[in-house]
Each structure stands twice: as C-alpha cells, then as structure tokens.
Amino acid sequence: MIGQSGRFQVLDRAIASEGSKIVFLIRLAPIFPFTYVNYAFGLTAVRFIPYAVATLIGIIPGTFAFTYLGYAAAGATTGGSSTRSIIQIGGAVAALIVTLFVARVATTAIRRAGVSQVSGG
Numbered sequence: 001m002i003g004q005s006g007r008f009q010v011l012d013r014a015i016a017s018e019g020s021k022i023v024f025l026i027r028l029a030p031i032f033p034f035t036y037v038n039y040a041f042g043l044t045a046v047r048f049i050p051y052a053v054a055t056l057i058g059i060i061p062g063t064f065a066f067t068y069l070g071y072a073a074a075g076a077t078t079g080g081s082s083t084r085s086i087i088q089i090g091g092a093v094a095a096l097i098v099t100l101f102v103a104r105v106a107t108t109a110i111r112r113a114g115v116s117q118v119s120g121g
Helices: 006-028 034-044 047-075 082-111 114-117
Strands: none
Touching: 006 034, 006 082, 034 082, 047 082
16 A cells, blocks of 8 residues: 555655665654654665664764763753863753754755655655
C-alpha cells in the first residue's frame, strides 16, 4: 500500500540514489523524530550498513551538544565559581547555536535532495 504512494516513491528514489547522505543529514537535524524516521527508512531501498554508519556518525554532534547543555545547566544551578558558570553557560549557548546551524544546513540539503516533497512541502 505504501509503495503505491507518490510521496513514498519520491522518497524511495532519493534514498536509492543518496541513501547514506540523506540518512546522515536527517540524523544531523534534530527536528526529525527517530521512531518515524527509522520506520520510513526501513521501508526504503537504503541498505543496512550504510544506514547504520550514517546514523552513528550523524547523531554524534547532537548527542555531544545536548549532553553538554545538560552538563552546563546542572553546573550553573549548583553554584560554584562565577567564572566556571560563565564558561559553562557560554559553552551551552555555543553548543545550541551550532546544533541549530547544523540542523538548518541539514534541512536545506534534504530539501534540495527532493525529500521535502514527502512531507507535503
């Protein structure tokens, strides 16, 4: 039933030609929910090893940024030296900015690849 969908066919063609790149870019953009994306990729022609490698590499920046944001927030709330708090808050802001920038670049690249047509855009 899904194979008959025009939107799915557009996605499957994009994945077939640029599978690893699309997976990597989607993993960089934290706006895509993992559960739905995992299911969608399972329905496409992307092969398992390229999918797994692109996922592993693609989630590293976001994992680092979100972990650091949590660390900085915990450090800022527990007190301590003001210099340390300023550095942690600055680092957290930088991590957030980098995450948003990477998400924007990834989303733009995904749209250029034609995948945005799948979501109706």
